[in-house]
Structure formats: structure tokens, C-alpha cells
Amino acid sequence: MNAMLASTRRLWLALAASIAAALAGCAGMPSADDHPAIVFMHGNGDTAALWTTTIWRFESNGWPRDRLFAVDAPYPLARDDDAVPQAGRSSSAENAQALAAVVDRALAATGTRRVVLIANSRGGNAVRDYIAHGGGAAKVSRAILCGTPNHGVWADPGRAPGNEFNGAGAFLTALNMPQDAAGNEVTPGVQWMTIRSDGYDKYAQPDGVWIGAKGTPTHVTAEGPALRGAENIVIPGIDHRETAFSPQAFAASYRFITGHAPSTTGVTPEAHVVLNGKVSGYGVDNRDGAAPSNLPLQGAHFALYAVDPASGARRGPALLDKTIGADGLWGPFDADPNATYEFVIAAPGYATTHFYRSAFPRSSNVVHLRAERFATTDREPQAVVVLSRPRGYFGVPRDRIKLADQSPPPGIPTGVPGVSTAKLRLDAVDRPVVAEFNGERIVARTWPAAHDELTLIELTY
Numbered sequence: 001m002n003a004m005l006a007s008t009r010r011l012w013l014a015l016a017a018s019i020a021a022a023l024a025g026c027a028g029m030p031s032a033d034d035h036p037a038i039v040f041m042h043g044n045g046d047t048a049a050l051w052t053t054t055i056w057r058f059e060s061n062g063w064p065r066d067r068l069f070a071v072d073a074p075y076p077l078a079r080d081d082d083a084v085p086q087a088g089r090s091s092s093a094e095n096a097q098a099l100a101a102v103v104d105r106a107l108a109a110t111g112t113r114r115v116v117l118i119a120n121s122r123g124g125n126a127v128r129d130y131i132a133h134g135g136g137a138a139k140v141s142r143a144i145l146c147g148t149p150n151h152g153v154w155a156d157p158g159r160a161p162g163n164e165f166n167g168a169g170a171f172l173t174a175l176n177m178p179q180d181a182a183g184n185e186v187t188p189g190v191q192w193m194t195i196r197s198d199g200y201d202k203y204a205q206p207d208g209v210w211i212g213a214k215g216t217p218t219h220v221t222a223e224g225p226a227l228r229g230a231e232n233i234v235i236p237g238i239d240h241r242e243t244a245f246s247p248q249a250f251a252a253s254y255r256f257i258t259g260h261a262p263s264t265t266g267v268t269p270e271a272h273v274v275l276n277g278k279v280s281g282y283g284v285d286n287r288d289g290a291a292p293s294n295l296p297l298q299g300a301h302f303a304l305y306a307v308d309p310a311s312g313a314r315r316g317p318a319l320l321d322k323t324i325g326a327d328g329l330w331g332p333f334d335a336d337p338n339a340t341y342e343f344v345i346a347a348p349g350y351a352t353t354h355f356y357r358s359a360f361p362r363s364s365n366v367v368h369l370r371a372e373r374f375a376t377t378d379r380e381p382q383a384v385v386v387l388s389r390p391r392g393y394f395g396v397p398r399d400r401i402k403l404a405d406q407s408p409p410p411g412i413p414t415g416v417p418g419v420s421t422a423k424l425r426l427d428a429v430d431r432p433v434v435a436e437f438n439g440e441r442i443v444a445r446t447w448p449a450a451h452d453e454l455t456l457i458e459l460t461y
Contacts, residue, residue, distance in 0.1 A: 124148025184229030296328025
């Protein structure tokens with residue numbers, strides 16, 4: 001009997017030791033509770049690529065890459081009237097469905113029960129609609145709305161009453177109905193946070209200057225993105241996009257998810273960098289011009305070159321040269337984290353677009369590129385250069401901006417940051433052009449406009 005007890009005791013001790021060893025081996029592995037799956041939802045007309053730096057910041061704080069998902073809605077631009085089909089544009093319901101599909105994919109891939117949603121601008125409309133009406137309340141633990149016009153870009157029943165962004169229209173009126181006796185405007189069962197500016201958000205202004213109605217009251221204030229029942233954060237001096245993509249917005253989101261501050265708001269470099277992304281263009285033309293699309297630009301020609309960071313000149317032949325297939329992907333590409341590259345897209349109906357970027361410190365699979373089209377007036381000069389800031393707007397005098405020795409470049413108004421591109425028409429081709437923005441510096445080359453070629457300098461930060 002004693003021998004049997006001793007044997008049983010040894011078996012239990014061995015089992016306990018095995019379990020302890022297994023737990024010790026997993027101690028360094030992040031759990032789903034510590035690092036839940038996060039789904040990012042972009043704004044009106046945008047792409048998943050805008051979340052690149054935010055994803056890098058989460059990864060730099062230990063978030064597993066395979067728990068970070070970004071939606072790339074096929075038709076990202078909202079309809080003029082939400083209830084009326086419009087070619088190349090999406091309804092609020094279709095935008096929410098695009099979000100729901102990625103949430104389900106994230107749940108299946110990670111095995112978690114609930115995800116965190118982080119959205120910018122119109123993306124927040126999709127988040128609220130999905131949670132309130134699309135079954136998202138059971139699948140979402142936290143929702144962070146960044147610069148979302150929760151009470152409208154304007155609030156006037158007489159101005160485009162069917163528009164998704166009208167705070168007095170049917171869509172937002174339904175979402176903002178009180179959910180309880182306290183008058184809370186958020187769906188119960190989910191923890192909510194909003195991030196807004198103190199007055200620099202172009203879509204939360206009392207005057208309609210940024211919606212083409214200068215001098216007309218919008219009936220909206222800087223407090224428009226706040227929601228009763230949410231934790232409402234104000235970050236001074238940030239613009240509409242920086243409510244989502246700035247280091248300050250990342251820090252606020254990280255704290256809301258984890259309960260503590262991030263160890264860094266910077267981007268930690270990787271030794272091995274792999275890049276990939278989608279090539280897209282524009283949908284059908286309508287009275288407002290071409291609607292941006294996130295659908296693959298199948299058949300486009302893509303090429304990638306290493307360039308001299310001091311002159312923008314190519315350092316040899318193309319490192320990657322391919323025709324874009326049905327999936328739209330241009331990679332993958334093993335990149336040098338210290339190198340700078342030129343990406344080139346050529347497709348019928350588009351300008352041959354030469355993209356110049358800063359070096360990529362980390363891997364990314366959302367290096368999406370949208371081919372550009374020429375405006376009629378852009379065919380007159382010898383070269384056209386566009387400086388683009390996808391993750392924010394240019395503010396004067398807030399920012400330090402220089403393009404080809406012009407500081408600031410033309411077309412950037414003072415006051416509230418409201419434009420994200422600056423364009424120069426130059427009289428020389430095959431020359432270096434230097435762009436600088438708040439410490440980020442990119443050197444590009446000019447290309448002949450007469451051959452339908454243009455230079456696009458895309459800022460990362």
C-alpha cells in the first residue's frame with residue numbers, strides 16, 4: 001500500500017513538474033487577454049495603409065503582428081445620399097459589412113471571443129452601426145473612435161438630409177438616440193472611447209468653410225466627436241487625421257486597451273523587413289470626379305528601385321518588376337530597412353506615378369499604392385510634384401513644411417489644418433526635389449509631364 005501511494009505521489013509530482021515547465025515556457029508569450037486582436041477601420045476615401053505607423057507602434061510595444069488587422073473597404077467613399085445607390089461609392093451599411101467581414105476573420109484567425117476596434121473618421125460610423133445593428137456588440141470588447149463626426153460634419157435637416165455625415169439626418173439621429181435613462185449615446189456592453197481635437201479638426205468646425213459652405217453655420221462644434229457614455233479624450237493641437245494616427249492618439253488608445261502607458265510611442269526598427277501591399281486606382285467617374293477605389297488595379301505594371309537618399313537617383317535596375325494580378329499585390333519584397341525606394345505604377349488611363357518614400361524601419365503588408373491621374377492643367381509644365389501626407393494635414397504655422405525650397409508650398413492655408421497634399425509645377429525634369437516635413441526628409445526626382453509621368457512624395461509620419 002505504501003509503495004502504491006509512493007508511486008502515485010511520484011506520478012503527481014511528475015505531472016505537476018510538467019505543467020509548471022509548460023507554464024514557464026509560455027510565460028514570455030502574450031495572452032489574448034493581454035494582447036487582444038485589434039481591427040482598424042479607415043475613414044472616407046482612405047485605405048488600410050493609413051494604419052501603418054499605428055501598427056508599427058503596437059508591434060514596438062510587444063503586440064503580435066498576427067493580432068493586428070486593417071480593413072481595406074472596396075469602395076471607401078460615402079454616397080451623397082446614403083439610401084440612393086451611387087456608382088463607385090458605398091452606403092453606411094456596406095461600409096459596416098466590410099468591417100464585419102474583417103472582424104470575423106480576426107476572430108477565426110486568433111481564436112479570441114472579442115476584438116478591439118479602432119477607427120478614424122467615417123470608420124467610426126461603421127463601428128457604431130456594426131455594434132448597434134450588425135451583431136458587433138457580442139464580438140467587440142472596446143471601441144475607440146478617432147475624429148469620428150458622431151454628431152455630424154453639419155447638423156441641418158435642410159442640407160442633404162440623407163447624407164451619412166448630417167447630424168440631423170436619419171443615420172446619425174438613429175445612432176445618437178439615448179440608450180438608457182442617463183441619456184448615453186453608446187451601445188451598452190462595449191467600452192467606448194473617443195479622441196478629438198480642441199479645435200483643429202476640419203470636420204468639427206462651426207463654419208462650413210471645409211465643406212464648401214464658407215460663412216454658413218454647421219451647428220457643429222469641436223465637441224461634436226464626443227459621445228455621452230464614452231471616455232472622451234481631448235488632445236490639443238491635433239488635426240482630423242492625427243486623432244487616429246499621431247503618437248499621442250496611439251498612447252491614448254494603448255492606455256485605454258491595456259490600462260497602462262506604452263513603453264514607447266516610437267517605432268522600433270527590425271533587422272529583417274518584408275514589404276507588401278496592394279495597387280489600386282479609381283472607380284467610375286461621376287459628377288464629383290473619379291471615386292477612389294481599394295479594388296486591385298489588375299494589369300498595371302509595377303516596378304521598384306533602390307534610390308540614392310541624397311539625390312533620388314536610381315541605384316541600378318529594378319529590384320522588382322511585375323504585372324499586377326487579380327489580388328492586386330505588388331510584393332512580397334525583402335527590403336533593406338536603411339534603404340530608400342522608388343515605387344512606379346503605370347496603367348492605361350493613369351499617369352505613370354513615381355512614389356518616393358522614407359526608409360521602412362519595420363515590415364508591413366499594407367504598403368498600398370493608388371495610381372494617380374493628371375488634371376488638365378498639369379500637362380502644361382515640364383514636371384509635376386505632389387507632396388502627400390496621408391496620416392495628417394498640413395498646418396501653417398503649426399508645421400515646418402518645405403518643398404523645392406518653397407516654405408510653405410503654395411496652396412496650404414493658415415489656421416486649421418485642412419489639406420493633405422501640396423503640388424508644384426516645375427520647369428525642369430530629371431532633377432532632385434527635396435521635401436521636408438517636421439524632420440522627415442525625402443529626396444525625389446522630377447519626371448516629364450509631357451509623357452504623362454508625375455512625382456508623388458509620400459510622407460510616413
